[in-house]
Amino acid sequence: MKKLLTFALAASTALTVSAQTFPTKPITFVVPFAAGGPTDTVARQLAEAMRKQLGGNVTIVVDNAAGAGGTIGANKVARAEPDGHTLLVWHIGMAATAGLYRRLPFKALEDFEYVGMINDVPMTMLGSPKLPANTYRDFEAYIRANGGKLNLAHAGLGSASHLCGLMWQSAVKLESSMQTIAYRGTGPAMNDLIAGTVDVMCDQTTSTTSQIEAGRVKAFAVTTKERMANHKLLKDYPSLHEMGLRNFNLTIWHGMYAPKGTPAPVLEKLNTALRAALKDPEFIAKQEALGAIVVTDNRVTPAGHKAFVAQQIDALKKVIDAAGQYAD
Numbered sequence: 268m269k270k271l272l273t274f275a276l277a278a279s280t281a282l283t284v285s286a287q288t289f290p291t292k293p294i295t296f297v298v299p300f301a302a303g304g305p306t307d308t309v310a311r312q313l314a315e316a317m318r319k320q321l322g323g324n325v326t327i328v329v330d331n332a333a334g335a336g337g338t339i340g341a342n343k344v345a346r347a348e349p350d351g352h353t354l355l356v357w358h359i360g361m362a363a364t365a366g367l368y369r370r371l372p373f374k375a376l377e378d379f380e381y382v383g384m385i386n387d388v389p390m391t392m393l394g395s396p397k398l399p400a401n402t403y404r405d406f407e408a409y410i411r412a413n414g415g416k417l418n419l420a421h422a423g424l425g426s427a428s429h430l431c432g433l434m435w436q437s438a439v440k441l442e443s444s445m446q447t448i449a450y451r452g453t454g455p456a457m458n459d460l461i462a463g464t465v466d467v468m469c470d471q472t473t474s475t476t477s478q479i480e481a482g483r484v485k486a487f488a489v490t491t492k493e494r495m496a497n498h499k500l501l502k503d504y505p506s507l508h509e510m511g512l513r514n515f516n517l518t519i520w521h522g523m524y525a526p527k528g529t530p531a532p533v534l535e536k537l538n539t540a541l542r543a544a545l546k547d548p549e550f551i552a553k554q555e556a557l558g559a560i561v562v563t564d565n566r567v568t569p570a571g572h573k574a575f576v577a578q579q580i581d582a583l584k585k586v587i588d589a590a591g592q593y594a595d
Contacts, residue, residue, distance in 0.1 A: 289351055289533050293326040296356050299340025301333045301452035304422065305388065305473035305557075309521050310356040312553050313385060316544035321536075333452070336425025336594050338364055338371060341524075345373040349528035351537060354382065358521045359583070360425045362576050366584035367425050367594045375580065379524040380534055381573040383541045384566035386559045387518040388471045390431045390490035391501070396483065397463040403487040403510050407439060410467070418446040420456040420465040424594040427519040428453065430583070431469035431490060433590045438512040460484055471519050472558025476500060492516040498558055518560070522572055534569065542567050 298310045307329065314327040321327075332340035337360040347353035365375050373379075392403070400406040410417065419436075421428035429449070436444060448465055450456035453474050459465045461483045469490070479486045480500055492508045492515070495501040507515040523541060525534060544550055545561050554561050565571035587593070 289536055290321065290325055292352055293328055294321075294351070295328050295330050295353050297330045297332050297340045297344050297353060298356055299332055299334075299337035299360070300422075300426075301454065302329075302331045304453040305427070305471040305519075306356065306358050306521065307331060308473050308557065309385060309388075309554075309559070312550060313356065313523075313541075313544060316547045316550035317540050319547070320540040320543040336360060336364060336367060336423055338368065338373075338425070342372045344524060344526055345378040347526045349380075349526040349530075351525060351529050351533035353526065354537070355379070355524040356385070356521060357524065358388075358427055358519050359430060359579065360427070361522060361524070362579035363430055363583045363587070364425055364594075365580045366587035367592075369593060370595055376573065376577060378527050380527060380529045381569040381576070382523040382525055382534060382537050383569060384562040384572050384575065385521040385523060385541070385545070386554055386561050387520050388427075388473055388557075388559045389495060389501075389518055390427070390469050390471055391475045391479065391486050391504070392435065392488045392490070392507070393460060393468045393470065393475060393479075394485040394487060395460055395463045395466050396485055398466060398485060400487070401485065403505055403507075406485075406487045407510070410439070410445070411441065414441045414445050417466040418448050419467045419469075420448050420450060420460055421468065422453040422456050422470070423449050423451060424592075426453070428456065428468060428470040430586075431517055431519075432467075433592065434515070434517055434586055435469055435490075435507070435512075437586060437590060438507070438515050457484075472498075472501065476556075476558050490515065490517040495558065498555075501558060520562075520566075520575075522576070538567075538569060 296310045298307050300306050318327050344355035400409045419432050460468045478484045488507050566575050
């Protein structure tokens with residue numbers, strides 16, 4: 268009995284010490300997509316904000332472990348040492364892959380510790396500058412008339428742009444669907460949209476705002492239920508709900524995850540730093556400039572975050588099953 272008590276006290280002391288001294292080496296944010304994409308931008312801005320909260324001498328690096336719709340990077344974190352030094356920053360794909368992949372090397376709700384949500388990022392419906400349409404009404408009419416001749420780009424299976432394209436096509440009930448072209452990342456897809464090689468794309472404001480502002484692409488609508496009235500660039504674009512796609516409301520949220528088994532005191536320290544970072548005026552300003560909305564509700568807590576992802580897994584699986592598009 269005395270040995271068991273001694274062991275328990277030693278384990279408790281070790282956890283306390285690990286939390287007090289954490290981090291003891293550089294922290295890695297694993298982003299499961301290529302550098303330069305919207306999730307990468309969020310992660311890099313968050314890394315600077317959290318670094319300030321964890322201490323000026325703390326180093327946070329971003330590891331772009333792209334491939335297989337984000338699942339390579341996610342699995343890398345799931346299998347990492349559970350000490351808080353390897354974290355996953357991922358978007359809605361955390362929930363979508365459960366439906367897109369019928370064989371996954373990890374389970375979203377079982378193989379990770381949930382640290383907290385970061386932001387909600389609206390999407391924008393875009394067209395090539397070569398399209399004749401200039402309003403959403405004209406855009407949708409043109410798509411309906413020429414759907415079978417046009418193509419829709421996305422950044423790869425399971426990407427935000429892929430999910431948005433699926434949901435939009437389902438909502439507009441196109442009689443002749445567009446050809447879908449998958450790219451390895453948002454950058455190449457956007458480049459081809461600008462060049463007119465592809466016709467349509469739906470992607471996050473974090474990667475589309477600068478292109479819209481520069482006039483390189485045509486923007487037609489936002490995917491939030493209401494207009495983005497407080498955004499200086501996007502405030503004049505209608506919402507898809509407003510344009511007749513009733514209750515269409517899609518944002519690409521981002522969250523942070525740690526490997527299963529990461530000590531609770533370390534998770535608490537990470538969550539505290541995350542919540543403080545989300546209140547950092549500089550981080551908020553950078554996110555707002557990209558059209559992102561920093562999370563302030565219960566989803567910043569681990570429990571609220573996990574409950575939200577569980578709900579999203581169920582909702583997205585229905586859309587994916589209806590489309591019959593799987594990644595394996």
